[in-house]
Amino acid sequence: xNKLKAGIVGCGKISGIYLQNLTAxxxxxxxACADLNVARARASADEYGIPKACTPAELLADPAIDIxxxxxxxxxxxxxxxxxxxxxxxxxxxKPLAVTREEGRAILxxxxxxxxxxxxxxxxxxxxxxxxxxxxxEDGWIGVPVAASAFMIGRGHEHWHPDPEFYYAKGGGPMFxxxxxxxxxxxxxxxxxxxxxxxxxxxxxxxxxxxQPKFGRxxxxxxxxxIAGVIDFRSGAIGTIxxxxxxxxxxxxxxxxxYGSEGTLSVPDPNxxxxxxxxxxxxxxxxxxxxxxxGSTDNCRGLGVLDMAAAIRQGRxxxxxxxxxxxxxxxxxxxxxxxxxxxxxEMHSSCERPAPLKAGRTQSIFD
Numbered sequence: 001x002n003k004l005k006a007g008i009v010g011c012g013k014i015s016g017i018y019l020q021n022l023t024a025x026x027x028x029x030x031x032a033c034a035d036l037n038v039a040r041a042r043a044s045a046d047e048y049g050i051p052k053a054c055t056p057a058e059l060l061a062d063p064a065i066d067i068x069x070x071x072x073x074x075x076x077x078x079x080x081x082x083x084x085x086x087x088x089x090x091x092x093x094x095k096p097l098a099v100t101r102e103e104g105r106a107i108l109x110x111x112x113x114x115x116x117x118x119x120x121x122x123x124x125x126x127x128x129x130x131x132x133x134x135x136x137x138e139d140g141w142i143g144v145p146v147a148a149s150a151f152m153i154g155r156g157h158e159h160w161h162p163d164p165e166f167y168y169a170k171g172g173g174p175m176f177x178x179x180x181x182x183x184x185x186x187x188x189x190x191x192x193x194x195x196x197x198x199x200x201x202x203x204x205x206x207x208x209x210x211x212q213p214k215f216g217r218x219x220x221x222x223x224x225x226x227i228a229g230v231i232d233f234r235s236g237a238i239g240t241i242x243x244x245x246x247x248x249x250x251x252x253x254x255x256x257x258x259y260g261s262e263g264t265l266s267v268p269d270p271n272x273x274x275x276x277x278x279x280x281x282x283x284x285x286x287x288x289x290x291x292x293x294x295g296s297t298d299n300c301r302g303l304g305v306l307d308m309a310a311a312i313r314q315g316r317x318x319x320x321x322x323x324x325x326x327x328x329x330x331x332x333x334x335x336x337x338x339x340x341x342x343x344x345x346e347m348h349s350s351c352e353r354p355a356p357l358k359a360g361r362t363q364s365i366f367d
Contacts, residue, residue: 003027003028003029004027004028004029004066004067004309004312004313005028005029005030005031005064005065005066005067006022006028006029006030006031006065006066006067006068006069006305006309007030007031007032007033007034007059007062007065007067007068007069008022008030008032008033008034008044008050008069008071009033009034009035009056009059009060009068009069009070009071009072009080009084010034010035010070010071010072010073010076010080010094011033011034011035011037011040011041011043011044011071012035012040012071012073013162014071014094014301015033015044015071016044017299017301017302018069018071018301018302018305019033019044019047019048019050020048021299021300021301021302022069022302022305022306023048023049023050025302025306027306027309027310028067028305028306028309030048030050031050031051031052031062031064031065032045032050032051032052032053032054032059032062032065033045033048033050033052033053033054033059034053034054034055034056034058034059035055035056036055036056038053038054038055041053041054041055056080056083060083060084060087060089061087065089066089066090066312067089067090067091067092067305067308067309067312068080068081068084068089068090068091068092069091069092069093069305070084070091070092070093070094071093071094072094073166074094074096074098074099074166074171074172074176075099075166075171077093077094077096077097077098077099077103078098078099078100078103078104078106078107080093081093081097081098081107081110081118082106082107082110085107085110085111085113085114085116085118086110086114088114088116089116090116090117090118090119090308090312091111091116091117091118091119092118092119092120092121092304092305092308092320093118093119093120093121093325094120094121095120095121095122095180095181095325096120096171096176096180096325096328096329096332097118097120097322097325097326097328097329098329099170099171099176100171100333101326101329101330101333104325104326104329104330105326107322107326108322108323108326111322117308117311117312117317117318117321117322118321118322118325119304119305119307119308119318119320119321119322119325120304120320120321120322120324120325121180121301121304121320122180122181122184122270122271122304122320123300123301123302123303123304123305123307123319123320124181124184124185124270124271124272124273124301125184125185125188125270125320125354126273126296126300126303126304126307126319126320126357127272127273127274127294127296127297127300127303128273128274128275128292128293128294128295128296128297129267129268129269129272129273129274129275129276129277129292129297130185130188130189130267130268130270131293131294131356131357132275132277132290132291132292132293132294133189133258133265133267133268133277134188134189134356135293135294135356135359136265136277136279136290137189137258137260137265138356140262141260141262141263141265141279141281142258142259142260142261142262142263142264142265142279142281143260143261143262143263143282144260144261144262145189145190145235145237145258145259145260146236146237146238146259146260146261147237147238147239147240147258147259148186148189148190148231148237148238148239148240148256148257148258148259149239149240149241149254149256149257149259150182150183150185150186150239150240150241150242150255150256151241151242151251151253151254151255151256152174152178152179152181152182152241152242152243152244152255153242153243153244153247153250153251153253154174154244154245154247154250154251155245155246155247155248155250156168156174156207156225156245156246157177157245158207158208158209158210158211158219159210159211160211161211162211162212162213162214163214164207164209164211164214164219165219167245168207168219168220168221168222168223168225169222169223170222170223171223172222172223173223173224173225173227173243173245174225174226174227174243174244174245175200175224175227175243175332175335175336176223176332178243178271179227179241179243179328179332180325180328180332181270181271182241182243182255182256182270183241183328183331183332184270184320184324184325184328185256185267185270186231186233186239186241186256187324187327187328187351187353188353188354189258189267190233190235190237190239190258190353191233191234191235191353192233192234192327192347192350192351192352192353193231193232193233193234193327193331193347194232194233194234194346194347195232195334195344195345195346195347196229196230196231196232196331196334196335196338196344196345196347197229197230197335197338197343197344197345198227198228198229198230198334198335198336198338198339199227199228199229199338199339200224200226200227200228200335200336200339200340201224201225201226201339202221202223202224202225202226203225203226203246204221204225204246205220205221206218206219206220206221207219207221224336224339225244225245225246226242226243226244226245226246227241227242227243227244227335227336227339228240228241228242229241229242229335229338231331234350241335254266254267255267255268255269255270256270262281262282263279263280263281263282263284264279264280264287265277265278265279266278266279266280266287272299273296273297273298273299273300273303274292274297274298275289275292275297276289277289277290277292278290293359293360294357294359294360295360303320304318304319304320307319307320308320317352319354319355320354321351321354323349323351323352324351324352324354326349326351327347327349327350327351330347330348330349331347333345334347
């Protein structure tokens with residue numbers, strides 16, 4: 001059977017780890033990479049042994065490409081996804097699925113029209129850390145999950161990122177930057193969301209870049225940088241989440257905890273693929289470190305692309321799918337809307353909780 005061929009669109013900072021991982025997978029061939037700056041695409045092609053470097057338009061027009069991996073900036077996600085689907089290709093996009101709900105719905109509609117799959121980062125929930133958490137929940141280690149807490153609290157990106165402006169533009173901020181990791185992990189463990197509410201604000205209207213090469217430039221902040229939210233899951237569990245770029249002194253809070261009728265589960269950083277995973281049962285005096293039941297614990301970005309390739313061959317839905325990504329996108333907007341309007345935001349979308357992986361799963365073809 002011929003390998004499915006993937007093409008990378010967008011050869012910026014995040015592309016390196018995708019190229020490193022995807023070019024090492026025997027079930028998939030990275031046949032081309034593209035960027036508006038063709039010299040940058042050519043440099044990536046040379047570094048990773050990819051036969052073709054071109055413009056995005058040329059890649060999308062190439063009939064040999066089966067899957068487009070869209071690694072452009074968020075404001076371009078929808079345009080490239082729609083063009084790829086219109087060209088008859090499956091598409092996997094970095095998070096978030098799109099900037100607006102309207103764009104997200106358009107992507108799903110075009111996928112349904114063309115009969116192609118949509119996938120979206122994050123795929124970290126396919127790693128050994130969160131898959132172990134899912135198995136522990138399903139095996140009853142903490143009883144019935146009744147609540148959850150999630151915290152992504154830091155100081156923002158202007159002190160290290162070479163181009164941090166888009167993190168503070170509309171469609172950016174801590175919720176749209178890091179919220180997808182936390183919300184996707186929560187949905188993978190607890191199922192879809194019924195409604196959300198929240199408060200959001202801009203603590204510092206201006207930011208000064210202290211990284212190179214833009215040291216000293218001022219950023220006008222256009223999006224909330226501290227969001228506190230409440231999540232009502234359809235299962236009945238209640239979650240709390242804080243995402244913030246305003247904690248200049250950092251935090252000692254956990255990343256995610258799940259509280260059940262018989263214990264508490266400490267979930268690892270959802271921006272990683274591994275552990276540690278810890279459990280404290282109701283009759284224990286401290287948390288215990290749990291062995292990971294699944295593989296893929298290094299930086300395995302691209303697992304979602306691999307699962308999409310398997311899904312195409314097997315005629316099933318991919319796990320990091322468009323419906324899941326849109327559900328998370330709607331929830332992120334919902335926190336902002338709830339703050340603006342002073343009322344709960346009732347979710348219009350839903351999704352299936354992604355099928356868990358078999359224990360012992362490593363980075364190979366998916367069932």
